[in-house]
Amino acid sequence: MRTVETENIMTFEHSQAAHCENGVVSNLLRYYELELSEPMVFGIGSGLFFSHMPFLKVDGIPVTSFRPLPGIIFKRISKRLGITFIKKRFRNSPQKAMEALNANISKGIPTGMLVGVYHLSYFPAPYRFHFNAHNIVVFGRENGAYNISDPIMEDFTRLDYKELIRVRYAKGVFAPKGHMYWVEEIPGTIDLNSAIYKGIRQTCKHMLTIPLHYFGVKGIRFMAKKVRNYPRKLGPRKAALFTGQIVRAQEEIGTGGAGFRFMYAAFLQEASKITGNKELKALSYEMTAIGDMWREFAIITGRIVKNRNKADESYKHAADLLLAIADKEETFYKKLQASIS
Amino acid sequence: MKKNEVPQDDANMLQGKFREPVYSLDEDGNYTIVKSVGWDPKNTVMQQAWDNINEKVEETKEKVINGQLSPIAYYMEKNIMDIGLLSKYMGLWRWTVKKHLKPKHFSKLSDKRLTQYADIFNITPEQLTDINELK
Numbered sequence: 341m342r343t344v345e346t347e348n349i350m351t352f353e354h355s356q357a358a359h360c361e362n363g364v365v366s367n368l369l370r371y372y373e374l375e376l377s378e379p380m381v382f383g384i385g386s387g388l389f390f391s392h393m394p395f396l397k398v399d400g401i402p403v404t405s406f407r408p409l410p411g412i413i414f415k416r417i418s419k420r421l422g423i424t425f426i427k428k429r430f431r432n433s434p435q436k437a438m439e440a441l442n443a444n445i446s447k448g449i450p451t452g453m454l455v456g457v458y459h460l461s462y463f464p465a466p467y468r469f470h471f472n473a474h475n476i477v478v479f480g481r482e483n484g485a486y487n488i489s490d491p492i493m494e495d496f497t498r499l500d501y502k503e504l505i506r507v508r509y510a511k512g513v514f515a516p517k518g519h520m521y522w523v524e525e526i527p528g529t530i531d532l533n534s535a536i537y538k539g540i541r542q543t544c545k546h547m548l549t550i551p552l553h554y555f556g557v558k559g560i561r562f563m564a565k566k567v568r569n570y571p572r573k574l575g576p577r578k579a580a581l582f583t584g585q586i587v588r589a590q591e592e593i594g595t596g597g598a599g600f601r602f603m604y605a606a607f608l609q610e611a612s613k614i615t616g617n618k619e620l621k622a623l624s625y626e627m628t629a630i631g632d633m634w635r636e637f638a639i640i641t642g643r644i645v646k647n648r649n650k651a652d653e654s655y656k657h658a659a660d661l662l663l664a665i666a667d668k669e670e671t672f673y674k675k676l677q678a679s680i681s
Numbered sequence: 682m683k684k685n686e687v688p689q690d691d692a693n694m695l696q697g698k699f700r701e702p703v704y705s706l707d708e709d710g711n712y713t714i715v716k717s718v719g720w721d722p723k724n725t726v727m728q729q730a731w732d733n734i735n736e737k738v739e740e741t742k743e744k745v746i747n748g749q750l751s752p753i754a755y756y757m758e759k760n761i762m763d764i765g766l767l768s769k770y771m772g773l774w775r776w777t778v779k780k781h782l783k784p785k786h787f788s789k790l791s792d793k794r795l796t797q798y799a800d801i802f803n804i805t806p807e808q809l810t811d812i813n814e815l816k
Contacts, residue, residue, distance in 0.1 A: 356699070356702055357702065358702045358703075358704070358714075379704070379712070399763075458760075458761070462698065463698070464694065464695045464696040464698045464699075466694045466695075466696070466731065467694070467695075469761060470761060470766060492699065493698075493699050494699045494716075511766060511769035511770045512765075512766045512769060515769075581729065581733060584725075584726040584729045584730065585726075585730075587722060587723065587726045588723075588726050588727065588730060591720065591722070591723040591726075593701060596702060596703060596704045597682065597703040597704055597705070598682075602682065602704035602705065602712075603704050605704070605712065606704045606712035609711065609712050624712075625710070628682070628706060631682065632682060635682065638720075638722040638723065638726075639722050641722060641726065642721060642722030642723075642725040642726065645729050646725060
């Protein structure tokens with residue numbers, strides 16, 4: 341005789357996103373009939389950022405990031421839209437973490453969780469690094485395997501019990517420790533305009549006024565200076581590796597192209613429609629142009645990496661381009677600030 | 682970037698498992714999503730990162746074969762780990778793991794310990810102890 345598990349599978353609609361955090365929020369909210377696109381989640385959660393932190397190194401290479409720390413978009417979106425989530429963490433008890441998940445599934449609650457990417461069996465091998473702040477939704481269980489909506493994937497996927505424990509208890513930086521979350525309450529009316537403006541205001545503020553040179557527009561200028569000196573200070577091999585890392589952060593899975601700049605432009609376009617603020621649409625095209633400049637930076641870097649021994653001139657071009665980008669972004673955020681005040 | 686400019690340079694980085702959404706502008710200037718299989722500059726820097734990792738793995742492999750390091754060192758590099766991360770997975774102090782990287786201490790490890798390491802590396806304890814596996 342064949343036994344079939346009878347846990348219910350929810351009718352969960354999965355939509356692919358560029359970035360996991362936006363994607364999970366967008367997919368979870370859609371389940372509760374609140375339609376918010378990925379760019380909207382990203383913009384309201386002030387997901388656009390820049391930081392270059394040479395004092396922080398991964399594998400000996402300085403960290404550059406085009407986004408805030410993991411979890412922040414999520415936090416801001418729930419605050420700005422008044423949505424409450426329940427969050428639970430099970431430090432040292434995988435069994436309890438899985439029991440809690442099973443209980444949620446039988447109650448029909450799609451549940452978001454943090455996982456490590458390295459052991460995700462369905463992920464392409466070249467992208468399996470020890471990155472632990474990836475978000476997925478689990479929405480059902482069939483024959484002992486879990487139904488997964490991973491926003492990076494085009495379609496649903498599955499993980500068995502052992503695999504799911506393994507990724508929920510990945511170790512290292514941002515270790516998920518069985519962290520899971522689900523929607524508790526969504527308010528009846530949501531003031532989208534105000535949330536959009538709050539999101540924009542914070543992005544401008546963070547890109548323009550953080551008084552440390554690692555962050556925002558200042559951070560881009562600081563990085564330009566570093567890149568200019570890389571070949572002299574580090575030698576061809578390390579210089580190429582360090583510059584390549586910037587482009588990996590800029591174009592890796594999840595940015596939607598050009599270090600989230602295109603996604604932000606898409607947000608401004610949608611925000612313009614919702615708020616009726618025409619300036620936002622014009623600014624959206626300016627952001628697209630800035631994104632194109634970042635892509636140009638990636639092209640120069642690609643050449644540097646391929647031809648690292650004759651690249652001194654290219655580093656100069658790359659640094660000049662970064663300075664030009666910083667100027668453009670500075671003007672842009674000032675205009676954006678003015679357009680909503 | 683315009684919709685028709687979204688690059689489709691396939692270097693098998695995504696192994697056909699999915700295509701990546703890229704935000705771009707359509708003919709009417711509206712943002713839309715185009716799925717991409719890759720882009721040359723990005724493939725180049727990804728390959729660079731892997732070349733760097735593979736080089737370290739090869740170097741370590743030589744040292745293991747020459748008896749300078751234990752096989753744990755090789756599998757650690759192969760799994761893109763460092764001593765810090767491996768010690769967290771093992772639930773041990775860093776210096777203990779560091780000790781296990783030496784062939785002298787490795788040969789004294791209990792079966793239980795070896796199994797624990799092997800599980801983390803997703804191999805069998807036999808594979809872990811057999812240096813011929815690396816040759």
